[in-house]
Amino acid sequence: MSFRGKLAIFFVLVVVVPMVSVGFVLLRLVDNNETSKADARLASRQEVAVNLTRELRARANRVAEQVGGDAVVAAALRAHDGRALDARLIVLRNRAGATRIAIVHRRVVLADTGGHGSIFPAFRELVDGSGRTQGTLQVAVAHAVPFARRVARVTSLEAVVSSGDQVLGSTVGNTPGMKLPASRGIVTASGVHYRGATYAALGFDSTPSRVTVLEPASLAAGDQNQSRSLIILLLLGFMLVALTLAWFVARSLHGQLGSFLYAARRIGSGDYSSRVPTVGRDDFAALGEEFNKMSAELEAREHDLVVERQRLRRALGRLGEAFASNLDRRRLLDVAVAAMCEGVAADAGRAWARTGEDGALEVIVTSGDVAAAEVSLAGVEHRAFENGTAARGLVDHRASIALPLRTPAGEVAGFVSIARRGRPFSEGERELLGYLAQQAAQSLENVDLHEVVERQAIEDALTGLANRRRFEERLYDEVERARRFPGQPLTLVMIDIDDFKGVNDRLGHVAGDEVLRAVAAAAREGRRESDLAARYGGEELALILPGADIRGAAQAADRIRAAVEQMDFKLTDTSGEPLRVTVSAGVAAFGHRAEDPPALVAAADDALYEAKRAGKNRVRSAQAPAALPAE
Numbered sequence: 262m263s264f265r266g267k268l269a270i271f272f273v274l275v276v277v278v279p280m281v282s283v284g285f286v287l288l289r290l291v292d293n294n295e296t297s298k299a300d301a302r303l304a305s306r307q308e309v310a311v312n313l314t315r316e317l318r319a320r321a322n323r324v325a326e327q328v329g330g331d332a333v334v335a336a337a338l339r340a341h342d343g344r345a346l347d348a349r350l351i352v353l354r355n356r357a358g359a360t361r362i363a364i365v366h367r368r369v370v371l372a373d374t375g376g377h378g379s380i381f382p383a384f385r386e387l388v389d390g391s392g393r394t395q396g397t398l399q400v401a402v403a404h405a406v407p408f409a410r411r412v413a414r415v416t417s418l419e420a421v422v423s424s425g426d427q428v429l430g431s432t433v434g435n436t437p438g439m440k441l442p443a444s445r446g447i448v449t450a451s452g453v454h455y456r457g458a459t460y461a462a463l464g465f466d467s468t469p470s471r472v473t474v475l476e477p478a479s480l481a482a483g484d485q486n487q488s489r490s491l492i493i494l495l496l497l498g499f500m501l502v503a504l505t506l507a508w509f510v511a512r513s514l515h516g517q518l519g520s521f522l523y524a525a526r527r528i529g530s531g532d533y534s535s536r537v538p539t540v541g542r543d544d545f546a547a548l549g550e551e552f553n554k555m556s557a558e559l560e561a562r563e564h565d566l567v568v569e570r571q572r573l574r575r576a577l578g579r580l581g582e583a584f585a586s587n588l589d590r591r592r593l594l595d596v597a598v599a600a601m602c603e604g605v606a607a608d609a610g611r612a613w614a615r616t617g618e619d620g621a622l623e624v625i626v627t628s629g630d631v632a633a634a635e636v637s638l639a640g641v642e643h644r645a646f647e648n649g650t651a652a653r654g655l656v657d658h659r660a661s662i663a664l665p666l667r668t669p670a671g672e673v674a675g676f677v678s679i680a681r682r683g684r685p686f687s688e689g690e691r692e693l694l695g696y697l698a699q700q701a702a703q704s705l706e707n708v709d710l711h712e713v714v715e716r717q718a719i720e721d722a723l724t725g726l727a728n729r730r731r732f733e734e735r736l737y738d739e740v741e742r743a744r745r746f747p748g749q750p751l752t753l754v755m756i757d758i759d760d761f762k763g764v765n766d767r768l769g770h771v772a773g774d775e776v777l778r779a780v781a782a783a784a785r786e787g788r789r790e791s792d793l794a795a796r797y798g799g800e801e802l803a804l805i806l807p808g809a810d811i812r813g814a815a816q817a818a819d820r821i822r823a824a825v826e827q828m829d830f831k832l833t834d835t836s837g838e839p840l841r842v843t844v845s846a847g848v849a850a851f852g853h854r855a856e857d858p859p860a861l862v863a864a865a866d867d868a869l870y871e872a873k874r875a876g877k878n879r880v881r882s883a884q885a886p887a888a889l890p891a892e
Contacts, residue, residue: 276503284496291488297478299456300445306416306456308476310379313412314381314462314472317403320472321383325400329385336689337366338371338387338395346372360404366396378405378429380422380470381462395442398467405430412474419455419475424468425462433475440669441473449669457834477486530573576729592616595626597701601679602628603688604697609634610679613642614666614705622675634680642678653686660685664694664701674705721796723774732795736858739807743851751851752814754804755865756784756821759877761800761845768840772832776842787821803865811850811882818846818880826878829882843878845869850883 328334337346350362351374361375364387379401387395409430412420422430423441433450441448441459441463448457453473464470508875578767594612601609613622631638631789637659644652645663653662663678677698686694721728727735730891736753743751758764758780766774784794784802797803805819806814825844832840847868855861864883872881 271272277500278505279728280496280500284492287492287496288489290312291492292651297489299476301420301478303445303456303458306418306459306476309416310412310420310472310474311460313408314460316382317401317408318383318462320402321359321400322385324359324402325364325383325385325398327357328362329352329398330398335387335389339389343372347374350374359400359402359616359798361401361465361890363399364396365399365466366394371396375401379403379878380405380408380424380429380464384463384466386599401465404678405470408472412472416474419450421473421475422470424464424470426796431472441471447478448473448475449542452474453602456723465585503727567810568584591625593701593704594677595628597624597697597704598677598679601677601694601697604693605686607679607681607683609638609681610677611638612675612677612701614675634659634661637680638678642676645676645678651691653691655685662686662694663700666698666705668702668706670706674702677701691778695788724778724796724802726781726785726802727793727795729795729797732793732805733858734799735795737794739805740851740858740861742807747852749808750810751859751861752806752811752848753810753851753865754806754814754818754846754848755797755869756780756802756804756818756844756846756864757869757873758800759845759873764840764842768832770842772830775832776830776840779828780842780844783821783824783828787817787824803862811848815852817880817881822846822880824877835860845872845877846880847872848880848882855883 289601300484311489328350331349333349334353337343337748342555346364350364350372353359354362354374359375361373361382363373363375363382374459375871380403382399382401383399385398386399391397401424406429408434409420409422412418413432416437418734419433420431421428421433421439421441428439433453433455441777442457443459444458445458446800448455452806454477455477457473457707459471459473461469461471481855491501520727521592554825596612598610598612601607607629609627609631611631612625614625616623616625637654637656639658641654641661643653643661644654645665649665651662653660655661658681661680662679663676664674664892666677668674679694720726720731739751741751758776764776781794781796781802784804788794788804789806790808793805794807795803795805804814804818804819809817822844825842828842830840830842847865847870849855849861849864849868851861855864868881877880
């Protein structure tokens with residue numbers, strides 16, 4: 262398509278279509294405005310008619326009070342004398358100027374005097390002295406025809422009073438087939454169209470009476486036509502001016518853009534040595550000069566970007582190698598998230614890793630304004646967690662990406678997610694982030710392996726308690742601390758399973774291992790957070806209690822002894838009896854003939870063997886207080 266064709270389409274889309282749309286909207290606004298004005302005018306006249314109705318009903322209420330309080334009417338009702346009642350109501354109607362008075366009891370008309378064109382009655386319940394209802398009094402003081410004329414005179418509009426499908430009074434004549442609206446609408450009477458507004462009021466026999474005020478529809482139509490004509494003339498004049506200016510502009514631009522486009526295409530193809538011709542001092546010449554500056558700038562920038570990318574790749578490669586040798590989990594992830602954010606100009610990021618015995622994923626480190634990017638990060642993290650693969654997203658003008666930290670064995674050790682405001686991540690950036698995530702995952706595996714080795718070096722594989730090596734290191738440290746702070750007590754408990762060899766001999770080593778694990782669990786649960794429970798050797802366990810005196814240590818040992826005594830191992834002895842296991846314990850305190858770790862262990866062992874000799878299943882202390890026997 263030619264440039265002129267595009268300008269024509271542009272003119273149609275930018276000028277013609279908006280102008281037509283604006284014109285349509287303005288015409289609709291004019292129609293709505295005139296309609297609203299007419300509705301408001303009609304509503305105000307209707308309110309006048311409503312006030313007249315209220316006035317008539319108030320007069321009827323006063324007459325109903327007089328009639329309801331009349332003694333003759335009450336006597337006739339009690340005597341069920343219909344003639345006397347009718348006669349008295351006629352007198353009262355004439356005296357009060359009412360148009361109709363009726364008394365109805367349980368839908369039975371007891372008396373009814375006056376014209377049937379009466380409207381807007383007042384209602385009053387008639388009750389005798391004993392509180393029984395004698396009937397409902399209905400009193401009207403207005404007739405439909407005079408009321409319609411009065412409404413027309415006050416509002417300067419036509420009025421129609423109807424009940425059901427019957428017209429009771431009208432100032433436009435009783436036109437056959439005239440349909441009155443329930444609320445608002447167009448009414449046609451005698452070939453004339455009216456805008457009508459109807460309100461209803463309760464009439465005789467619970468049948469509503471409706472009053473409709475009518476305004477000629479030609480009043481609003483005339484105002485609308487006048488406003489429409491003015492708007493259409495203004496729009497046509499504006500469009501003519503716009504069309505003339507557009508033709509001159511298109512003719513002027515066509516020649517200049519031809520040569521300008523040719524030079525711009527050469528620059529777009531990568532020929533930055535090309536220059537846009539500049540002629541004159543207008544805006545096109547200034548634009549050509551800017552294009553020439555941009556070409557030179559792009560050529561320099563391209564060279565700088567190539568050098569910067571190579572430098573960035575080398576730096577990130579060295580950073581990735583550093584990841585592989587780092588054994589600090591939190592510091593490793595902190596460096597990984599910071600490097601990823603810096604490498605792709607992201608402003609927020611965080612790393613998840615598995616922690617605890619259940620291996621649950623938790624946020625370990627964060628970087629940047631994570632709160633501002635929370636919605637974007639949470640979306641990609643959720644998809645990455647579910648699928649175990651990288652996920653990307655764009656929420657609220659924030660691009661985000663989440664990458665799994667997958668070990669060489671294929672297990673997901675965690676996730677890293679980053680976000681930035683603006684453009685999505687390019688393919689090159691995704692490759693770079695994937696490389697860094699791979700290196701971070703390798704480092705996490707190294708951290709896990711390091712932790713496993715450290716744990717194996719200090720933990721007994723069967724019981725999960727500290728091993729002999731860890732026990733000796735901790736005991737040495739606690740003894741040194743007790744020497745530096747003489748006022749802080751230190752106690753040691755040695756625990757041995759009674760007749761453990763017999764369990765192995767009778768039930769086998771599998772059962773013996775189960776017993777040993779259960780006793781170790783009791784020791785672990787019976788200790789404080791600061792205490793150390795260890796497997797000293799074979800079936801013998803040890804408990805280091807810093808800060809506990811000899812009495813407290815003896816009580817702790819006895820709690821463990823009692824817990825073991827009550828254990829149900831779900832095993833039967835060779836005799837068929839349930840297996841019962843007991844332990845004996847010896848307690849010693851540092852400083853009482855035990856001035857170093859070996860002496861402390863020897864003192865606790867002596868107390869342990871004293872408990873064995875005393876009959877087992879008991880606790881003995883190396884010195885006061887006295888031993889705690891089994892209960």
